[in-house]
Amino acid sequence: MTPRRIAFVGPTLPAQQRPAGFEYRPPVRHGDLFDLCLRPGDQVLIVDGVYQHFAPIRHKEILAQLARGVHVAGTASLGALRAAELAGFGMQGLGQVYGQARAGRLTADADVAVLHTDDSAGARRLTEAMVCVRHALTELLEARQLDTHQASRLEQAAARLHFTERSATGLRHEAGPDRDAMHLLLDHLQRHGDIKTRDARDALHTLAARPVPPPSHAPGPADNWTSSYGRQWDFEHRPLKPGSAVGARLALACQQLFATDFPDRHRAYALRMAAATTRTTGTAGRLLGAAGFAPATRPHARLARGTEATAHWTADERLLARTFRLPPGRLVYQDLPAEAVAGTTLDELEQRCLRLLLPPGAQAPPTARRHTLLSRLWQAGSEHDYRLCALERGFRDTAEAARLAGAFDLTLIARLLREPAAAR
Template identity: 40%
Template sequence: MTIHVFAGPSLSRSPVLALDGVCPHPPIAHGDLYRLRLSGEDTVLIVDGVYQHTAPIRHKEILELYAAGVPVYGTASLGALRACELHGHGMVGLGTVYAWYQDGRVISDADVALTHGDADIEFRAFTHALVSVLSVTDRLVAAGRLDATAASDVVELAREVHFSSRTNAALLAAADERGTGAAMRLVVDELRGDRLGDIKRIDAEAAVRDLLAGAAPEPPAGDVTVPLTSYRREWRLQHTPATADPDGPTERQVLAYAQLFLPDFPDRHTAHVLGNLRPEYPEIGFDDLPPAWMDGLSPDELVRRRILAPGERDTLDEKERALRVLVRTFRRRSGRLVYEEIPPELAADLPELTGQSARLLRLTERAMWVNPKFHPGDVPTQQLDDTFAALWRTDHLPTAVLDRGFRSLGEFREQARPYFMAARAVVAMNDAPRPADAAL
């Protein structure tokens, strides 16, 4: 059995991460459970997780993993919170912080939140979590070193300081203003790493050791049904690796590569749409367009909605116009997604597409390494649009992105940004003068 431990500051430099059977990962984020392709031979322990700048782990991701037969445990920090939220639905909570969430002593995300560094400094914590202050005051009261009233005052003061600012200095300054400086200094001194330890670390280390020893409670038996919503389908596509390599391109990145760079993808997309619609809507005569549903959709209205390009209003006959509208407005059931998986028609080309996608994404990574100030997210939208309009040789980008299976300009831009450097290079090569064109 392998225990996949998602942890950051709670287990920074902890020896338990080096124990046999433990596979450490950074704090968990949305999509990580899809990325790993776990099986019933694995166990997941969620300790720390990220949010705010990165989407947090979703409840349905955890439930889907449990439904697939992978035990999921939570402790100490975000893991304890998620375990409490999913109590009775398959996730198992461990430790003191989890028990506090269960009995209502702590209720907020902010009660376990803190700021910390990145992996290069081993996720060292910069501030204190409220649960750490709670644990220390409990310990001091039990030892007779702090009375209950002073402990309560210290906890309430710490609660008022935002988690991102809850440093030793900030806590002491706030306490001095309230006249509780002596009690706070006692608490801050007890929070030192060389004392008995932080409650989040104590919980997390105990959870790892219990799981390795087989001493943790078994997940509850029973079937869990997770609704297969369009969001779950989208998450799978976005985060599942296209190959067994968890660090390789995701299925969504490979599909985006095909949409962006295959010259014939508009034809492939049209065939894909018609192939999916024919069996589902046999009453529509796809070979005898336009059907009745086109009634009332005037060419001017379609141009206004950017479903037709202005030039197409007069150049396309009624049948061609209906086909373009059908393809450009196609959505899977529920009405959100155009693609929810890599289409079967690309299966034969998948190894080559994955390799090409990986090479182009590495080009972007190289550009970011050479110029630390560059990030594809900072590329001006107009420059991004102009580059792909030149690549596709189109003067109407809104309809061109629909012809390539993107549901909107927004989705196109999101998927195109990581490939901007590659697209710009291709456009530059296409525009470069040929030897026969060179001036003497």
């Protein structure tokens, strides 16, 4: 399979200046690298990234790709900062902005930040980055078009503005009596291009002209760099078995949603995992106590009361199963456990999923309809019981259950409701 070349570029480099040979994507945000399902040998260049209105790309997300043998480079903007921070772990840095960051002269995200239009509108830059202002002032000083006092006052004027206010108009206004000198600075940026644009253009041309190298050596075991988000993305994109069209997470969801005995399976899983975490054996009450929680003192408390599927459980078992999370506390499942597939083979589970999945191109039922069907399927007598049913099946909440249910055939779900329980 031919390695992919992907570049995350936004306002730093206009589309007409981007060389061929790359799959261009808008500024990177958290989760984008996991979404791409990258393979060893693929090449990623990060130029632009978001960090204010969306979650920024995490360092561990980049480290996870490096550990898999993906080549990740950064330049010009947020990519240059991340490359400087992760240079010791295998991320490649390119350009002068990267050099400044690596030398410690550039440390703040705000120094490379700009306000820009939405990427669908061409990601037009509306303000100037502080790193570009400083670099342009250096060039003007070297050309003796400004003296050191003028350059210092212009830098201070630009630094007083928030990056969202550092427009041409804002800079001229802030310059005061140095307005003519500020006009010279802005004209220089317009005619010669800013350093971020130059770095991005040079990095793309450099990588485009260079053969894609073989997969890099991982800096260490991939587990060193995984986070709960990384494990979640891996699980959701991992096939049930080699070559399977069904994902492991979807196969688990099929069991969680439709297996009538899944609450019991989930209880067994939670008991096993809690014992491994606390190094304590015994009842659910002992496990809760070892984890720092008081055992249930009120069997009919809202989170401990029974449902149709858990009437035979103890209150402690209900509390443990409904609140269980893997360390550090976000995920319930990060793999398909033995309890979920007990009594069946992977081939049988795969066929069941394929039978229940929506046909290709079919539209998922509305979310409200999914909630209604799941509530009926699980025989929840109230809205609160429905929430308890979702928790005791290993979902983080009813929203996660409804989201995963959207992959399955509404007609078949309705048919399940009409069939006797023994036939399911």
